[in-house]
Amino acid sequence: MEKIKVGIVGNGGISGVHVQGYQAIPDRAEIYALCDINKERALALAKRLGVPEERVFDNVYDMVKLDELDAVDVCTWNNGHADCTIAALNAGKHVLCEKPMAMNAKQAIAMKEAADKNGKHLQIGFVRRFGNDMEVLKNIEADGWFGDLYYAKVNYTRRNGCPGGWFSDSSRSGGGPLIDLGVHVIDFSRYLMGNHKPVSVYGVTFDKLKNRPDVRKAGGYISTDAGSKEIYDVEDLAVGLIRFDNGSVISIDAAFSLNQAGDKGDMEFFGTKAGAKITNQVELFSSMSGYMTNTQLAYPTSFDFVHSFNSEIKHFIDCITVPGTKCIAPAEDGVVLMKILDGLYESAKTGHEVIID
Template structure:
C-alpha cells in the first residue's frame, strides 16, 4: 500500500496535533515540517522522528519536494489564501485549518484554485469530528427529539493569554473573535440546522479593550424550516473553555459540548411515563462520549480516505466559505444594527 506523504506548514500546537494524527494513520506518513521559527520547527520534527533536513522555514521549499502528496496548513488565517493557492498549484492536496479565510474574495480565490487544480481541498472544521457533536447530529437525524425548533451554540474561550497584546497576529482588524474562533459554533449549527437565512447581532468590548475588534458577540439567527437559533461568542470571558450547545425538538432536548464525557438527552414519552414522581421529559439520559474536542485523528482519516479512495472531501471549500459568509453577515449586522441575509454565492 502506497502511503500518502504529508508536509505540515506550521509547528504550532494545532499543527503538532495534525502531525500526531498523520503518524497514527496507517495510510499516511509525515515527511516534512515548516515554520518561520526554525527552533520550533526542529523541535516538532524531532518529536515525530523527522531528520533536520526535512525541516524548512520557507513553505515554498517544502512544496518543491515531489514526494509530498498533501499538505496541512495551520498558519495564521491571513496566510491561508496564498499558501493554499501555492500548494494546489504545486500539485498537492490541501487541508487548510479554519476559518478558511477572512474575506469573501479570498474564499472565492481558494475555491477556484481547488477546482482548477483537480486536487482535494478540505477545510478543517474540527467540531464536525467532536464525538459529542457527532452523536447529537446522529440523534437529531434519527428523529430522537422530533422536529427541531431552536438551536444554540457558544464559543467561550478566554484569550487574555492567547492574545497578550495588539501585536499578536490574532489582533488583526480583519480577524474578529467571532470569525476566528466563533466560526466553530457557526459551522456546527450550519452542519445540524442548515445555512442561516438571516442574522441579527450585537457586540461589545469590555474585556480585551486593546483589541481593534469586539470581544463579545451574540447573534440571533433564522434557519431553514422555521428553526431559530443563537450563537454566543466571548473571547474575554472568565471561565473554562466550552462550546456548550443545545438542540430543542418537539419530543426532546439535547445538551452537548466538547469538554464533557457525556451528552444529555431529555425525551418526552418514555415507556415508563414517570420516574420518582418526575415526568419522563424531566429525567436526563446520559450518553457516554469520548472526550476529544480537537479530533484531528478523525479529520486526517477523512482527508486520507478522500485522497486514497478518490472521494469528495466532507468539508470542501464551498462549505468553508459558507461558514465564513454567515460569520461575516453577523459582523455586518453588528456594524449596521440591522438584520442581514448572508450571501452564499461564490463567483
C-alpha cells in the same frame, strides 16, 4: 495502500496535535516536510520527528516545489490560510486547512476555486464534526427523534481566555472570539441541523474588557507567540442571530473575556419532538407516556480532543486515497461559514441585519 507524504505549514501549537494524528496512522501517512516563517521552530520540530533539514522551509512556496509531496496541512495564523492553501493546490497538492477557512469569504471562495480548478481535495478543520458527541447526535437526528430542529442556542465564552499573540491582532486573525471560537459552535450546530443555507444575520460585538492583562489567567489555550506582540484590536464578545432558509435559527455567543462564573461551551438544540444539551455530556429532553423525560446515554459522549483530531486527519487521508470517500468537512461549508462570519461582523458595524446571498 499508498503512503501519503504530508508537509505541515505552521509549526506552532495546533500542529502538534495534527502530528499525533499522522503518527497514529504510520502505514498511511508520513510527515515528509515542515515549514514555518519561524524557521527555528520548524527545525526544532523536524529534529524531534526525524525530518531531514533539506525538507524544512521558511516559506510555503519552496515547500510545495517538492514533487513527491502529496498533501499540505495548513496550521498557520489565519492570514496565511488562503495563500498557503492556494499555493499548495496550484502545485497539485491536496490540502487540509485549519479553521477558520480564511480571513473572509472572498479568500475562502478563491481557495475553493483553486481546489476545483486543480481537481484536488480541500478539507477544512471543522474538528467538532469528528467528535463522539456529534456522532451520537447525528444518529439520533437521522432517526427523526428530534423531529424538526428549529432553534439552537450555542455558546463558547471564556472568562479570561484570549490566547494572546496573533489571536488578538486583526491583521493576522481576521477577528476575535467569533472567528476563533464561534466558528466551531456555529459549524457544529449548522451541520447537525442539516446544513441549511443562511439567509440573514444580526450581530453585535463588544471590546469592553479586551485581553485583561491586569487579571491573572488560570491556564487555557495560549498562542506559541503569546507575550511577544500583544496587539488587541479585535472584539472580546460577539453575540449574533443566524437565520436559515428552512426557518431555523442559531443564536451564538462567543467571548475571550466576560465577567461570568467560568469558561462555557454549551450548546442547546430544540426540536419539535425532543431537545438536547451538550456540555461535557449529551443530555436529551423529550417525553414518554405523557411524562417529561431527561435522558443520558450509557455511551461516551464527551468531546475527546485527541480522538477528534485523529479522526479528522484519518479522514483527510481516506479522502485522498480511498475512492468514493465523501468529505465530512468540505470547502463549500467553509465558504458558507465565512459568509456567516463576514455578515455578523458587518452587522455589528452597521447596526443592521445583513442579508446573505
